[in-house]
C-alpha cells in the first residue's frame with residue numbers, strides 16, 4: 303500500500319509515494335527554492351546608484367528572484383546512495399543545501415529522519431590551522447567526544463593519505479585535492495543519518511576515488527542515505543545505486559544509474 307504526502311497549504315504539488323516495505327530517510331515533497339538577490343544590477347550600495355534611484359524616483363533597490371529548484375519530489379530510503387547530476391546551474395548544490403536544512407523552502411517541504419550532514423567543497427575547516435588541528439576540531443564539531451576523536455585520529459590521517467609531514471602544516475598549504483581528502487576522511491569518521499557530499503571527491507585521484515567508494519559503501523551500511531553531487535559521471539556510476547537528474551531546477555529523471563546516466567549522456571553529449 304502506498305501513502306501519499308501532499309502540501310495542502312500551497313495547492314497541487316507533484317505527489318510523492320512511499321514504499322511501505324522500505325525505511326524512508328528523506329522525503330522531498332514538492333520542493334521549491336527561491337534565492338532573493340537584492341540590489342541586482344548595481345542598485346544598492348554606492349552613492350551614484352542611490353542618486354540615480356532618486357532621479358528615477360525608484361523607491362528601493364530592485365530585488366531579483368532566482369527560482370533554483372522547481373517542485374522536486376522524491377523519497378530516499380535507508381541504504382540509498384543517490385547521485386545528483388545535471389548541467390551547471392541546474393540546482394544540484396541548492397537541493398543538497400535544502401536537504402541539509404540550510405535553505406528555507408519557498409514551497410513544499412523536506413522531511414529527514416535524523417540529522418543531515420553536508421560535506422561540501424567549502425566545508426568549514428580552518429585554513430590557518432594544521433590538518434591535525436582540523437581533524438580534532440572537525441570531529442568535535444560533528445559531535446564526537448574527545449575520546450572518540452582520539453580513537454579515530456590515526457584512521458583519519460591514514461585515510462586522507464596526505465604527503466608525509468603535511469598533516470602538521472597549515473591547511474592553506476594544501477592543494478585542493480589534499481583538502482578534499484582530509485575533509486572526506488574527517489566526515490567519514492562518523493556515521494551519518496543523511497550524508498550529503500558536494501563535489502568533495504572531484505579532486506581526488508583514481509586511487510582515492512576507489513577508497514572513497516569503499517568508504518561510502520561502508521557508510522551506507524550504517525548510515526541512512528548518502529547523496530553525492532559530482533560532475534564526474536564515473537564517480538556517480540561507481541558509487542551510487544540510484545541517480546537523480548536535475549534540469550533547470552526540475553526533476554528530469556530518477557532511476558538506476560545505467561538508465562539515467564545513459565539518457566543524460568545522450569541528451570548532453572557529456
Ligand SMILES: Nc1ncnc2c1ncn2[C@@H]1O[C@H](COP(=O)(O)OP(=O)(O)OP(=O)(O)O)[C@@H](O)[C@H]1O
Pocket residue numbers: 337338339368369370388389390391392393394395396397
Ligand atoms: N546564493 C545564491 N544567490 C542567488 N542565486 C544563486 C545562489 N546560489 C545559486 N544560485 C542560482 O541558483 C541556480 C542553481 O544553482 P546551483 O549552484 O544549485 O546549481 P548546480 O547544479 O549545483 O551548479 P554547478 O554544477 O555549476 O555547481 C543557478 O541559477 C544559480 O545561479
